[in-house]
Amino acid sequence: MSEKELRREMAVLPISVVRELTGLSDRQIRYYDQQGLITPKRGAGKQRRYSLNDVDRLLEIADYLDAGYTISEIREVEHKQIIRRQQASSDAALRNALQDEFLKIGRFGNQSHF
């Protein structure tokens, strides 16, 4: 694992920073945490400490969310992503794997939304 990856995983960001970086309300950020979409580390006093990966994940989550996906749908895909990580070595492969999963659930394919 490269140092870059390690740094992306160090959870040092307070929720206030994540809030500005993602444009999400802290209410939403904590809610997604409850739903298991993100798992920030905890610092003194149970305070959440986010990593750059968490920020990235939140950005994606917010993206899929207003694209019409539900929390559970995202949670399922995220779960499969963990399994894929053990198989897919490159980021590109991971991306494609994710895309596939969402396409399968397909809210865009033929079903109409709105």
Added chain:
DNA sequence: GTTCTGACA
């Protein structure tokens, strides 16, 4: 002052 959990006019 900041963050946390639980709750709901």
Added chain:
DNA sequence: TGTCAGGA
């Protein structure tokens, strides 16, 4: 989801 309470 916003927002308030009450505590750390």
